[in-house]
Amino acid sequence: MSALDQFLRWLDLAGIAVFAASGALVASRKRMDAVGFVVVAAVTGLGGGTLRDLLLGRTPVLWLRAPEPLAVCAAAALLVFFTAHLVESRFRALLWADAVGLALFAVTGAELALISGADPWAAALLGVVSACFGGIVRDVICDEVPLILRREIYLTAAGAGAAAFVLLRVAGGAGRGAAVAAGVAVAFGIRGAALLRGWSLPPYRARPGRAYPEDDDGAGGRGR
Amino acid sequence: MSALDQFLRWLDLAGIAVFAASGALVASRKRMDAVGFVVVAAVTGLGGGTLRDLLLGRTPVLWLRAPEPLAVCAAAALLVFFTAHLVESRFRALLWADAVGLALFAVTGAELALISGADPWAAALLGVVSACFGGIVRDVICDEVPLILRREIYLTAAGAGAAAFVLLRVAGGAGRGAAVAAGVAVAFGIRGAALLRGWSLPPYRARPGRAYPEDDDGAGGRGR
Amino acid sequence: MSALDQFLRWLDLAGIAVFAASGALVASRKRMDAVGFVVVAAVTGLGGGTLRDLLLGRTPVLWLRAPEPLAVCAAAALLVFFTAHLVESRFRALLWADAVGLALFAVTGAELALISGADPWAAALLGVVSACFGGIVRDVICDEVPLILRREIYLTAAGAGAAAFVLLRVAGGAGRGAAVAAGVAVAFGIRGAALLRGWSLPPYRARPGRAYPEDDDGAGGRGR
Numbered sequence: 262m263s264a265l266d267q268f269l270r271w272l273d274l275a276g277i278a279v280f281a282a283s284g285a286l287v288a289s290r291k292r293m294d295a296v297g298f299v300v301v302a303a304v305t306g307l308g309g310g311t312l313r314d315l316l317l318g319r320t321p322v323l324w325l326r327a328p329e330p331l332a333v334c335a336a337a338a339l340l341v342f343f344t345a346h347l348v349e350s351r352f353r354a355l356l357w358a359d360a361v362g363l364a365l366f367a368v369t370g371a372e373l374a375l376i377s378g379a380d381p382w383a384a385a386l387l388g389v390v391s392a393c394f395g396g397i398v399r400d401v402i403c404d405e406v407p408l409i410l411r412r413e414i415y416l417t418a419a420g421a422g423a424a425a426f427v428l429l430r431v432a433g434g435a436g437r438g439a440a441v442a443a444g445v446a447v448a449f450g451i452r453g454a455a456l457l458r459g460w461s462l463p464p465y466r467a468r469p470g471r472a473y474p475e476d477d478d479g480a481g482g483r484g485r
Numbered sequence: 486m487s488a489l490d491q492f493l494r495w496l497d498l499a500g501i502a503v504f505a506a507s508g509a510l511v512a513s514r515k516r517m518d519a520v521g522f523v524v525v526a527a528v529t530g531l532g533g534g535t536l537r538d539l540l541l542g543r544t545p546v547l548w549l550r551a552p553e554p555l556a557v558c559a560a561a562a563l564l565v566f567f568t569a570h571l572v573e574s575r576f577r578a579l580l581w582a583d584a585v586g587l588a589l590f591a592v593t594g595a596e597l598a599l600i601s602g603a604d605p606w607a608a609a610l611l612g613v614v615s616a617c618f619g620g621i622v623r624d625v626i627c628d629e630v631p632l633i634l635r636r637e638i639y640l641t642a643a644g645a646g647a648a649a650f651v652l653l654r655v656a657g658g659a660g661r662g663a664a665v666a667a668g669v670a671v672a673f674g675i676r677g678a679a680l681l682r683g684w685s686l687p688p689y690r691a692r693p694g695r696a697y698p699e700d701d702d703g704a705g706g707r708g709r
Numbered sequence: 710m711s712a713l714d715q716f717l718r719w720l721d722l723a724g725i726a727v728f729a730a731s732g733a734l735v736a737s738r739k740r741m742d743a744v745g746f747v748v749v750a751a752v753t754g755l756g757g758g759t760l761r762d763l764l765l766g767r768t769p770v771l772w773l774r775a776p777e778p779l780a781v782c783a784a785a786a787l788l789v790f791f792t793a794h795l796v797e798s799r800f801r802a803l804l805w806a807d808a809v810g811l812a813l814f815a816v817t818g819a820e821l822a823l824i825s826g827a828d829p830w831a832a833a834l835l836g837v838v839s840a841c842f843g844g845i846v847r848d849v850i851c852d853e854v855p856l857i858l859r860r861e862i863y864l865t866a867a868g869a870g871a872a873a874f875v876l877l878r879v880a881g882g883a884g885r886g887a888a889v890a891a892g893v894a895v896a897f898g899i900r901g902a903a904l905l906r907g908w909s910l911p912p913y914r915a916r917p918g919r920a921y922p923e924d925d926d927g928a929g930g931r932g933r
Contacts, residue, residue, distance in 0.1 A: 417520050
């Protein structure tokens with residue numbers, strides 16, 4: 262394994278660790294037990310890479326091939342379990358951990374797709390999917406409103422980072438290290454600025470939807 | 486590629502387009518930004534085909550093999566973004582777009598499974614899965630009550646269309662074009678009639694479930 | 710197929726049947742129609758095995774290879790549809806059916822992973838994933854609070870059972886039948902005791918999370 266492969270591998274593990282920490286922070290908000298922390302951390306940290314591997318047909322998926330990804334998730338979960346009370350705003354910490362993971366996964370996902378022979382546009386797209394899926398699953402199973410449905414720029418940041426990386430690699434002929442650094446910087450820069458300044462794209466302006474009609478039929482409709 | 490393969494390909498893209506439009510209509514109800522429109526449209530339009538490809542082991546999945554599916558989703562999303570305010574009831578439009586997509590995907594999903602060598606019953610089942618999955622994901626990530634949980638006949642329509650198509654192809658020996666047309670007509674006819682006349686199957690009649698006990702433990706239970 | 714393979718196959722079908730019944734019981738709580746019963750039963754009964762097959766790359770997945778799994782789900786669904794009114798507490802019945810399925814799938818999932826050549830720790834993990842995924846999907850699509858988010862020990866039971874089975878098989882060199890019996894007994898014993906006595910692990914103790922800020926922006930936030 263070359264030094265750069267090794268570097269990419271570490272980058273992927275770093276992304277897994279911060280996403281896992283974001284999952285554990287949600288678990289702390291929900292007052293789960295230690296096992297719940299590990300589970301939500303693992304689902305969040307490994308969800309994006311798992312879907313990426315499935316879509317590309319790289320099976321068995323990453324965490325069945327090597328023990329490190331899962332060990333990283335468990336370590337991040339337990340660290341949060343024992344230290345989350347020290348954090349002043351767990352929600353801010355969650356947002357920033359999520360932002361770091363988003364930037365790292367957007368690039369490593371695109372890189373892995375390129376290595377697997379995907380077209381450039383498909384590689385960028387897969388970067389976005391890898392970056393966003395873990396967080397979506399985290400929010401769905403924990404019964405939170407998905408971050409991607411909130412106002413601030415999110416997917417756009419992942420898309421810009423993945424696209425910058427792919428462009429530099431394919432069209433620009435940049436070195437791998439430089440392209441990785443540029444892609445991560447673009448994604449994290451945009452998402453970070455969105456968090457700090459509340460950047461958002463203009464929402465659709467017409468009236469919001471009414472609740473689905475006939476939701477009061479007792480069939481389990483959510484009160485709205 | 487024969488003329489019929491080409492025809493099936495267009496049919497699949499048409500299904501993707503109307504499902505994507507249904508997703509964009511949900512995005513408009515939630516007042517998302519343009520990126521959110523594209524994302525929900527893509528998830529809805531491509532979700533069923535993606536799961537179908539994964540279950541059959543056809544990887545990389547459809548939208549990593551060719552750019553058209555994603556382009557169609559993006560176009561449908563932007564069209565809805567700029568025209569949804571012209572629609573009187575976005576919810577009715579959503580239901581009908583969903584019905585068209587349901588009918589098209591039930592048949593193309595079953596056809597692709599047959600081509601992949603699946604047994605007839607498995608092909609019909611995969612048609613149903615392809616037809617329903619995109620809409621389920623749309624409703625789950627957008628925090629809506631899934632359409633399949635509502636009263637009117639939904640899955641049954643997809644199942645009848647897929648079964649009609651498979652029967653005509655396998656047992657009846659009908660031509661492909663005729664079987665496709667019949668399957669789509671059956672599925673859309675049943676779902677459309679259910680929408681217009683409120684057709685539903687008899688629900689289970691006993692008392693509804695109570696909320697899960699102990700939901701008031703602060704562990705994130707949904708108010709009910 | 711040896712007698713033991715046959716035995717494992719029956720065990721897997723038994724797990725599918727009880728999980729399917731748990732799904733149908735949720736459907737009865739939501740007053741769905743007969744088709745809804747079959748669908749939720751099938752999703753619950755086959756979800757874990759489907760994800761297991763996808764993660765291992767065993768495609769087409771189980772219910773596309775043979776008709777029995779789906780037939781078992783349909784039979785369990787219809788049985789519940791016509792008899793659920795006889796059950797005094799459908800919620801208790803649901804919990805116990807779920808517990809039996811959890812124990813069976815934890816072991817059969819781990820066994821299938823071992824047969825596929827997975828490492829021992831990965832096999833135990835896959836047992837847990839197989840055991841829990843069907844129930845998670847059931848609760849998400851039916852809009853219930855996932856059982857894994859509730860207080861009582863759940864995942865831990867599946868993990869202990871899968872780990873016991875793998876340890877006995879790999880390290881202990883135990884016979885297959887003995888290891889299967891021990892694993893199922895461990896998982897069901899722990900989960901059953903948790904249900905009877907309300908066993909739970911200590912939850913994270915700090916303050917629960919506030920609702921995500923800015924949820925009152927009309928973008929579909931869940932009332933909390």
